[in-house]
Amino acid sequence: MEPANAPNIIDGNRIAEAILNEVREEVATIEGRKPGVVFIRVGEDPASRSYVLKKKKVSQSVGIESEVFVYPKNITRDELLANVDAFNKNPSVDGILVQSPMPGHLDESEIFNAIDPLKDVDGFHRINSGKLFQEDEDGFVPCTPLGVVEMLKRSGIATSGKHVVVIGRSLIVGKPLAMLLSRKHEWGNATVTICHSRSSDLASITRTADILIAAIGRPEFVKASMVKPGATVIDVGINRVADAEAPKGYRLTGDVAFDEVAPLCKHITPVPGGVGPMTVAMLMSNTLKAYRLRSASEI
Ligand code: NDP
Numbered sequence: 001m002e003p004a005n006a007p008n009i010i011d012g013n014r015i016a017e018a019i020l021n022e023v024r025e026e027v028a029t030i031e032g033r034k035p036g037v038v039f040i041r042v043g044e045d046p047a048s049r050s051y052v053l054k055k056k057k058v059s060q061s062v063g064i065e066s067e068v069f070v071y072p073k074n075i076t077r078d079e080l081l082a083n084v085d086a087f088n089k090n091p092s093v094d095g096i097l098v099q100s101p102m103p104g105h106l107d108e109s110e111i112f113n114a115i116d117p118l119k120d121v122d123g124f125h126r127i128n129s130g131k132l133f134q135e136d137e138d139g140f141v142p143c144t145p146l147g148v149v150e151m152l153k154r155s156g157i158a159t160s161g162k163h164v165v166v167i168g169r170s171l172i173v174g175k176p177l178a179m180l181l182s183r184k185h186e187w188g189n190a191t192v193t194i195c196h197s198r199s200s201d202l203a204s205i206t207r208t209a210d211i212l213i214a215a216i217g218r219p220e221f222v223k224a225s226m227v228k229p230g231a232t233v234i235d236v237g238i239n240r241v242a243d244a245e246a247p248k249g250y251r252l253t254g255d256v257a258f259d260e261v262a263p264l265c266k267h268i269t270p271v272p273g274g275v276g277p278m279t280v281a282m283l284m285s286n287t288l289k290a291y292r293l294r295s296a297s298e299i
Helices: 012-029 046-062 077-089 110-112 126-133 143-154 173-181 203-205 257-264 275-298
Strands: 037-044 065-071 095-098 162-166 191-197 211-214 234-236 238-240 252-255
Touching: 012 046, 012 077, 012 143, 012 275, 037 046, 037 077, 037 275, 046 275, 065 077, 077 095, 077 110, 077 211, 095 275, 143 173, 143 234, 143 275, 162 173, 173 191, 234 252, 252 257
Parallel strands: 037 065, 037 095, 162 191, 162 211, 211 234
Antiparallel strands: 238 252
16 A cells, blocks of 8 residues: 555656547548648757657657658758748648757757747747747747646646746746746746756755746756655656666656655656656647647638
8 A cells, every 4th residue: 555645646648648639639620631740850869869759650649740851960050941941831831840959050049930930839939939928828838838737737736826946947948837837827826936057055945846847957956855845846857867777778867856755745747757748749739739820820
């Protein structure tokens, strides 16, 4: 029998599957052209290869048309922008995703901002950042933060009035997540503190969190001493840690020291099997949204 205070481990795979089923059902009702997304990868970063492959597989599984375009790591800025522009103009493409990280000579922000905002299913275009800021529901929200909020919602973990501490202020995770959770919205209305590498006495801040979200990129950074008993802990981190005994020579670890933190928590997400699958599910949901918005504007 489990101890009375066993944490509720949030099953990201199960929640993501439910979302994918909803997308699959809606896509199946579409007559004629199905939603379509293109994945652009530049160079051969191993993590990017596996992310893009996963995204393609999941697209296929829900009936969304997808194609992967791989460009050499020395592609010029102008060539890449010309390709993005061609996809912007292609009427059968609803979503465009350029996988990060890109090689150093490319300005990621410039590339993201070259994507048609209506096809920006990753939600990194400045127009979509602005829409999130202005609480305009027509915009695209980055998939990982969207997935975190959806996960809280579907797990019945209320955010309204709670103190949420987000460690990390990236454009991809930390900042949009803080913005979502502080919206005037049933699944917002939180008091949000954003922490980063210059925050002083981080542990004294994180210990006040009802919901602690780690998006740092440092394996097992969040220790038990940083967590308030009874808190909900969401681990966004995905870190590859060398492990000679693991089949691939590495294992995936989150930003939270799961074994010592979990016994303290009310709810916690594992890595893998937590936020990761939610990110891909929300990408499918965003692609369907892009299809809907574009179809509506053609009427
Ligand atoms: P970034 O490197 O862009 O941002 C990391 C953030 O953590 C920065 O704001 C940084 O602060 C902060 N940070 C770093 N060190 C410390 C520290 N010692 N104390 C406090 N804050 C610190 O990473 P991302 O946001 O892109 O990703 C974060 C993690 O989430 C990574 O492990 C990544 O792999 C994972 N990830 C997972 C996804 C998923 O689907 N589950 C999707 C996207 C990312 P500063 O700004 O001061 O440098």
